[in-house]
Amino acid sequence: MSSLNDLTQIAEGDYVEAAHIRLLAEQHIARKILPGSGVRVQTIPGHGTRIESDHQPAVFDHPWKGKKAGANATLMPGLVNTLMPWLADTKGPLRPMDGLTPEGEAHPKGVPSLALREDLFDAEGNSWIVVRAYRNETDGTLLKPQDGGLTLAQVAKRTWENGRSIDQEDVDGRHYGDEPLCLLRRPAAQKKGLGKLYQVSMFHKKHIFLPAAEKGATGSHLFYV
Amino acid sequence: MFEATGVRDQAYRLQDARLLASASSRVIETAEGQLLILIEDDNGYAHPWITKAHYAGGWKARVVVPGMVNGLDPRVPGVEVKDSDGTKREAVLTDSPEIPLNTFRTPGGEGDKILDVFLALGVREPKTDNISFDALGGVTIVDESQATNATPPRELRAVDFYIAKSRATFAAQVTLIDASGTSGVIVDYGVKYDTSTLDREGTRTRFMQTAKFQPVRKPTLAERLFGDFQDEGEDRLHICTVFLLSPPNSTGEPDASWTAYVQNHVFWHLKHHAPNEVPAKQPDPIRFHSGLAGGLGDLVINQYLALNNDLSAQISAAVNNTTPEGQFCLQ
Numbered sequence: 001m002s003s004l005n006d007l008t009q010i011a012e013g014d015y016v017e018a019a020h021i022r023l024l025a026e027q028h029i030a031r032k033i034l035p036g037s038g039v040r041v042q043t044i045p046g047h048g049t050r051i052e053s054d055h056q057p058a059v060f061d062h063p064w065k066g067k068k069a070g071a072n073a074t075l076m077p078g079l080v081n082t083l084m085p086w087l088a089d090t091k092g093p094l095r096p097m098d099g100l101t102p103e104g105e106a107h108p109k110g111v112p113s114l115a116l117r118e119d120l121f122d123a124e125g126n127s128w129i130v131v132r133a134y135r136n137e138t139d140g141t142l143l144k145p146q147d148g149g150l151t152l153a154q155v156a157k158r159t160w161e162n163g164r165s166i167d168q169e170d171v172d173g174r175h176y177g178d179e180p181l182c183l184l185r186r187p188a189a190q191k192k193g194l195g196k197l198y199q200v201s202m203f204h205k206k207h208i209f210l211p212a213a214e215k216g217a218t219g220s221h222l223f224y225v
Numbered sequence: 226m227f228e229a230t231g232v233r234d235q236a237y238r239l240q241d242a243r244l245l246a247s248a249s250s251r252v253i254e255t256a257e258g259q260l261l262i263l264i265e266d267d268n269g270y271a272h273p274w275i276t277k278a279h280y281a282g283g284w285k286a287r288v289v290v291p292g293m294v295n296g297l298d299p300r301v302p303g304v305e306v307k308d309s310d311g312t313k314r315e316a317v318l319t320d321s322p323e324i325p326l327n328t329f330r331t332p333g334g335e336g337d338k339i340l341d342v343f344l345a346l347g348v349r350e351p352k353t354d355n356i357s358f359d360a361l362g363g364v365t366i367v368d369e370s371q372a373t374n375a376t377p378p379r380e381l382r383a384v385d386f387y388i389a390k391s392r393a394t395f396a397a398q399v400t401l402i403d404a405s406g407t408s409g410v411i412v413d414y415g416v417k418y419d420t421s422t423l424d425r426e427g428t429r430t431r432f433m434q435t436a437k438f439q440p441v442r443k444p445t446l447a448e449r450l451f452g453d454f455q456d457e458g459e460d461r462l463h464i465c466t467v468f469l470l471s472p473p474n475s476t477g478e479p480d481a482s483w484t485a486y487v488q489n490h491v492f493w494h495l496k497h498h499a500p501n502e503v504p505a506k507q508p509d510p511i512r513f514h515s516g517l518a519g520g521l522g523d524l525v526i527n528q529y530l531a532l533n534n535d536l537s538a539q540i541s542a543a544v545n546n547t548t549p550e551g552q553f554c555l556q
Contacts, residue, residue: 007232007236008236008237009233010229010230010232010236011229011230012228012230013229014229016229016231020232027236027239028239031239031242033244128296158296161428162295162551163497163498163499164498183293183296183297183298187309188308189308189309189310189312198291198293198319200293200296201494201556202493202494202556203493203555225554225555
């Protein structure tokens with residue numbers, strides 16, 4: 001007799017032998033749980049054994065990494081043509097998205113966050129957090145972030161396809177292009193809530209404006225890595 | 226009194242208490258007990274497109290972190306999910322759907338080399354016969370299957386996952402027109418547009434499964450010039466390969482006793498760009514004349530040749546600039 005299977009074959013009326021008890025003791029030892037790397041084992045007599053882990057996934061704070069808290073989203077700083085977007089929120093005026101002043105000190109109003117809206121979702125339940133780049137009307141270069149020329153926004157419609165973003169015009173007549181950074185997804189049937197946030201972009205970007213090839217057509221913005 | 230059945234019941238409980246390995250843990254039997262170790266993959270960072278395989282009534286794959294193309298996750302044709310209101314729809318990668326592995330290949334052979342790691346684990350190259358001829362025409366055949374190998378043999382299966390993005394495609398359209406009254410021929414070189422794949426599959430990227438990934442074949446210049454080639458109308462990118470390794474001396478199809486390994490090829494979100502779009506207005510074909518012009522002589526022929534040279538340059542530029550192939554790049 002040498003295995004646990006042999007012990008399970010014992011039938012009613014059989015004699016209990018010393019070998020049985022010894023084998024049981026050996027199997028108890030063989031199945032004792034020992035803590036390995038990152039694992040804690042706590043045996044509670046009469047109840048069982050609890051296994052806990054210290055395992056934490058490595059943190060990768062890449063550019064544009066988004067985090068949703070309630071009805072606001074905060075993104076790790078990212079750059080477009082080495083410029084950092086500025087945005088204003090309920091806590092304060094237009095300021096860099098890293099929450100620092102030009103002198104490198106913490107801004108008194110802290111890191112700005114983007115207020116998310118439940119009505120800015122498409123029919124499939126998608127919404128996007130984008131970096132919005134306004135262009136100079138003359139040469140297509142980026143406007144200054146401190147003038148609102150580079151900021152973050154939430155949109156319900158994809159204006160980028162085939163690797164380029166369509167040139168759009170706002171109510172003040174300024175032209176801009178959007179590049180997606182994060183996707184918000186909620187069930188299509190659900191008309192409320194802000195859904196779950198998924199990352200779309202993880203790199204600093206470069207930007208150029210591509211004028212239309214034909215007169216009367218629309219130009220496009222190219223964001224690339 | 227200590228009953229024998231009490232010993233038996235203790236043995237059953239011990240069997241149930243045995244630790245089993247899982248996707249995130251490994252169990253090592255030691256003299257002092259069972260050592261439980263948690264597995265950290267990819268240094269703990271789960272990158273986009275990372276895929277894992279598990280067995281649950283059949284082998285299944287799951288993309289743990291959904292990848293994005295142009296800011297949207299791909300759809301998964303052939304896999305359905307149920308919404309909270311009970312309606313069924315086609316799955317997308319953010320649903321994190323379980324994708325049944327339903328098509329396998331056996332790696333090995335030309336163009337599908339078995340990775341060294343699997344050779345070291347006991348997978349063998351396919352059997353080949355070594356045939357040689359001597360000077361007198363005699364044939365010697367050495368059966369390689371007779372070679373001994375100390376490691377018990379293991380079976381290997383593989384399945385590839387890729388993404389496909391539909392786009393418009395172009396093909397040259399060459400029309401020959403017999404110019405009446407001359408002995409020459411008028412050649413119209415135009416471009417034919419085809420959006421059938423785009424119309425059928427839509428613009429959203431698809432996450433696809435296949436036994437062996439086949440990239441889209443690029444046409445040769447001659448095929449594009451003479452309009453012989455029909456582009457497939459999509460761009461593809463190989464995302465990962467799921468390998469299933471059998472226990473030693475095992476036969477048959479993959480089951481719960483096999484071990485899964487995933488080789489990921491893509492680690493970032495993507496942007497797709499096809500360089501040319503179908504124009505709203507169909508461009509006029511390039512027309513040029515060929516052959517003698519009713520015997521009018523060198524002067525006229527030279528004029529035609531000069532014009533043809535110009536037109537040939539236009540055609541060459543058109544061929545170079547109207548490639549339909551798109552590219553995947555970093556988002």
